[in-house]
Amino acid sequence: MTDRQDPGAPALPAQGALDELVGYALRRAQLRLYEDLHATLARWQMTPARFSALTVIGANPGMKATTLADVLGIARSGVVVLLNGLQGMGYVTRSAPDSDRRTVALDLTPAGRAALAEMTEAMHAHDRHVTRRLDPLERQTLLSLLARVG
Amino acid sequence: MTDRQDPGAPALPAQGALDELVGYALRRAQLRLYEDLHATLARWQMTPARFSALTVIGANPGMKATTLADVLGIARSGVVVLLNGLQGMGYVTRSAPDSDRRTVALDLTPAGRAALAEMTEAMHAHDRHVTRRLDPLERQTLLSLLARVG
DNA sequence: TATTGTTATACTCTATAACTATA
DNA sequence: TATAGTTATAGAGTATAACAATA
Numbered sequence: 001m002t003d004r005q006d007p008g009a010p011a012l013p014a015q016g017a018l019d020e021l022v023g024y025a026l027r028r029a030q031l032r033l034y035e036d037l038h039a040t041l042a043r044w045q046m047t048p049a050r051f052s053a054l055t056v057i058g059a060n061p062g063m064k065a066t067t068l069a070d071v072l073g074i075a076r077s078g079v080v081v082l083l084n085g086l087q088g089m090g091y092v093t094r095s096a097p098d099s100d101r102r103t104v105a106l107d108l109t110p111a112g113r114a115a116l117a118e119m120t121e122a123m124h125a126h127d128r129h130v131t132r133r134l135d136p137l138e139r140q141t142l143l144s145l146l147a148r149v150g
Numbered sequence: 151m152t153d154r155q156d157p158g159a160p161a162l163p164a165q166g167a168l169d170e171l172v173g174y175a176l177r178r179a180q181l182r183l184y185e186d187l188h189a190t191l192a193r194w195q196m197t198p199a200r201f202s203a204l205t206v207i208g209a210n211p212g213m214k215a216t217t218l219a220d221v222l223g224i225a226r227s228g229v230v231v232l233l234n235g236l237q238g239m240g241y242v243t244r245s246a247p248d249s250d251r252r253t254v255a256l257d258l259t260p261a262g263r264a265a266l267a268e269m270t271e272a273m274h275a276h277d278r279h280v281t282r283r284l285d286p287l288e289r290q291t292l293l294s295l296l297a298r299v300g
Numbered sequence: 301t302a303t304t305g306t307t308a309t310a311c312t313c314t315a316t317a318a319c320t321a322t323a
Numbered sequence: 324t325a326t327a328g329t330t331a332t333a334g335a336g337t338a339t340a341a342c343a344a345t346a
Contacts, residue, residue: 013221016209017270018202021277022289023183025296027198030176031223032300037173048177049336052168059166065305071163073181075338080306094305102304102345120167127171133298139172142295146175148283149292150182199313216327225315230329244328252322252327 022149033130040126044119045089049074051119053082054091054108058116062097062105091115172299183280190276194269195239199224201269203232204258207242208266212255215244241265 018024041051049072056071057063069079083106086092091112094104108116131139168174191201199222206221207213219229233256236242241262244254258266281289 013206013213013217014209015221016205017273018205020293021273022281022292022296023180023187023198023277024202025293026176026180026183029296029299030173030180033173033176036300047335048173052174055166055168056163059164063163066303067163071165074336076305077307077339078337081336100304100346104305123167123171127173130300131172134295138295141291142172142299143170143175145284145288145292145295146172146179149179150186150280214327224313226328227316227330228314231313250323250327254328 026149036126036130040122041119043122044115046119050082050085051123053079054086054112054116055120057092057106058108058113061107064103065094065106066103068106086112176299186276186280190272191269193272194265196269200232200235201273203229204236204241204262204266205270207256208258208263211257212247214253215256216253218256236262 037048041047046054052072053068056068060067065079065083066076069076072079083092083094087094090109093107093109095107097103097105131142134142187198191197196204202222203218206218210217215229215233216226219226222229233242233244237244240259243257243259245257247253247255281292284292
């Protein structure tokens with residue numbers, strides 16, 4: 001039973017088997033989040049990737065750039081771009097440890113720590129907003145189910 | 151309590167407040183899916199976007215390109231690229247309806263229908279694979295929770 | 301020799317704007 | 324005038340490969 005479009009009533013077209021796929025549901029949910037996510041971080045001229053990098057560095061003081069690349073799941077060259085931005089904003093420092101002068105030790109500046117604290121609070125508010133139609137138990141269930149996907 | 155790295159045991163670094171965010175859990179789950187998704191569609195030289203387009207056209211015979219752009223959430227110029235690929239593979243036809251010769255009516259070829267049927271089955275197998283650690287009820291719960299995010 | 305960070309480069313995806321043909 | 328499809332172009336994001344410094 002294939003429905004033709006009704007030109008008078010532009011209803012949402014059928015999406016076939018897509019609606020049954022978890023992968024598609026994930027993508028659609030993420031697309032719906034994105035606008036609010038960007039608006040939340042725009043105040044600090046941050047992108048999701050920059051915020052993730054800043055958070056991971058904050059939680060792992062002195063970490064290497066290569067480790068950061070592994071955690072974020074991106075190439076080392078991509079980390080350089082992120083770090084250039086974060087360092088340019090005065091949020092991150094790179095230093096060369098005596099133990100291995102090939103590496104850079106990454107740390108937050110006081111300004112970086114302060115900004116991260118503000119952003120984290122804003123991100124939690126953002127997260128509460130986009131999950132406002134879920135009660136606390138449902139939200140927790142969603143997190144634990146997502147952790148078992150893949 | 152901030153943990154320093156132990157060079158001997160390269161444990162997964164802490165990810166700070168990221169783990170509590172639904173948006174981050176979504177992104178990580180999607181990244182884990184991607185490898186299997188790409189491998190599944192590679193057999194037909196398809197990308198996720200191409201598969202989505204093919205599915206939507208299959209469910210809405212004769213639909214316009216602009217409507218497809220709206221459903222997929224991309225620009226019209228992006229649809230042209232997708233359609234060029236799908237038409238070049240012999241899966242989709244573009245025709246100019248007499249009712250409005252500015253538009254193109256999109257339809258699947260017999261080859262397109264056959265390929266879509268195979269791909270849809272492979273995609274369902276892929277979906278079952280990536281959700282193999284969820285029982286049927288949990289999988290359904292995940293879908294309905296995702297639909298309420300954003 | 302191998303690894304780290306870096307640079308240069310290219311590729312993918314997508315958006316914006318201008319163009320054409322129809323309405 | 325306004326709209327549909329197309330084209331050209333540019334931007335963001337990310338990857339690969341080559342390089343210098345260090346191990």
